[in-house]
Amino acid sequence: MVSCRxxxxxxxxxxxxxxxxxxxxxxxxxxxxxxxxxxxxxxxPQDVVEAARRVMGGIDLDPASCRQANLIIRATRYYTRADxxxxxxxxxxxxxxxxxxxxxxxxxxxxxxxHTAGNVPAACLLLGTHHLTTRWYQRAxxxxxxxxxxxxxxKFTGRLGRGNPPMHGSAILGVGVDHGxxxxxxxxFGTILDDAGSHSA
Numbered sequence: 001m002v003s004c005r006x007x008x009x010x011x012x013x014x015x016x017x018x019x020x021x022x023x024x025x026x027x028x029x030x031x032x033x034x035x036x037x038x039x040x041x042x043x044x045p046q047d048v049v050e051a052a053r054r055v056m057g058g059i060d061l062d063p064a065s066c067r068q069a070n071l072i073i074r075a076t077r078y079y080t081r082a083d084x085x086x087x088x089x090x091x092x093x094x095x096x097x098x099x100x101x102x103x104x105x106x107x108x109x110x111x112x113x114x115h116t117a118g119n120v121p122a123a124c125l126l127l128g129t130h131h132l133t134t135r136w137y138q139r140a141x142x143x144x145x146x147x148x149x150x151x152x153x154x155k156f157t158g159r160l161g162r163g164n165p166p167m168h169g170s171a172i173l174g175v176g177v178d179h180g181x182x183x184x185x186x187x188x189f190g191t192i193l194d195d196a197g198s199h200s201a
Contacts (some may be wrong), residue, residue, distance in 0.1 A: 024161040043128055044067045044097045045154050048172060051123035051185040052095055055177050060092025061120075064099055064107055094123040105126075105136040112139045115175060122176040129169040146179045147193040148172040148186040 003010050004021040017042075049072055053059055062070060063085030065078035073095055079085035087104055098107035104127070114120040129149065131137050154170045172189070174182045183192050 008014060009053065010071075020138070026173070036111075044072055044095070046072055048154065048189070049073055049179075051094065051189070052172070054181065055174060055181050055185050056095075056122045057092040058093055059064070061090055061092065061094050063090055063098075063110075064090065064096060064103075069097075085134060086110050091119050092121075095126075096119045097126040098186045104131060105134065108136055111175075112143075115143065119150045120176075121190050124174040124177070127173060132171055140173065140175070143175050143195075145195045146177065146182045148174075148189050148191070150190040150195065152190075168177045 004019070004025050007025050009021055015172075026186045049059075060077065062073045062075040062078040064126060065073060065075065066080050070078045075095060076114065076157055077105075079088055087107070091108070091114075094111065096107060096111055098104045108125070108127075108131075111123060111125065112122065115123065127137075148171070150172070153168075171184060174186075179194055186192060
């Protein structure tokens with residue numbers, strides 16, 4: 001017996017292997033996937049990624065990505081939703097644009113653990129400004145960090161390749177990176193805040 005991926009009902013495939021009990025369930029499932037990816041699938045802006053690449057000297061891993069997103073990131077290795085980067089080891093220079101909703105804190109905590117263990121010496125994280133006021137973000141206090149608060153909303157691309165400004169502002173967090181290089185690369189984007197609390201525009 002096989003269960004439908006949409007409604008969960010069991011059915012007996014008459015011929016070839018099937019995933020849905022009918023077209024109605026197939027269409028409902030794919031509509032749900034589009035909604036989920038539309039909410040969480042914000043692909044990183046090219047100019048921001050290129051600045052991060054120059055700051056770190058390369059990108060070894062993107063632990064929350066997909067094939068289409070990696071056309072922009074060009075990480076040596078990336079983990080997809082199916083891979084589940086939260087269960088994998090992270091190594092090297094990391095670019096992290098975590099999926100939002102409940103996944104952002106999980107990916108951030110995972111990053112903190114890998115950085116503390118010495119597996120991720122340098123990273124650039126693309127977060128929402130609302131993340132900076134959360135309890136889980138406070139773990140960054142233990143690290144040498146530098147932050148860019150871009151002026152205006154960054155323009156992301158989504159599943160259909162359209163530019164979409166998010167509903168909130170963005171923050172680019174550098175951890176374990178050269179602060180002077182970070183300022184040179186991201187200073188044109190907006191305000192820079194270092195871990196000492198001083199700032200420069």
